[in-house]
Amino acid sequence: MSEQDSKQLDVAETAVSSTGSEIETPNQRKSKGSVVNVLVQGVALFSDGYNVQIMGYMQSVMAKL
Secondary structure: OOHHHHHHHHHHHHHHHOOOHHHHHHHHHHHHHHHHHHHHHHHHHHHHHHHHHHHHHHHHHHHHO
């Protein structure tokens, strides 16, 4: 085996070992955090839309009074 083949094997082994469970755990945490973040933002947008709609109704009611 030549020196270049040896280096390629080292690179291949490093690539394989870097895809182990050590890296999967932070990605899983990140994805759970991302899902929670999206859900919270969705609730906030729904709440804002609800408040804007109620204010619109109240303005028309108050204008008639």
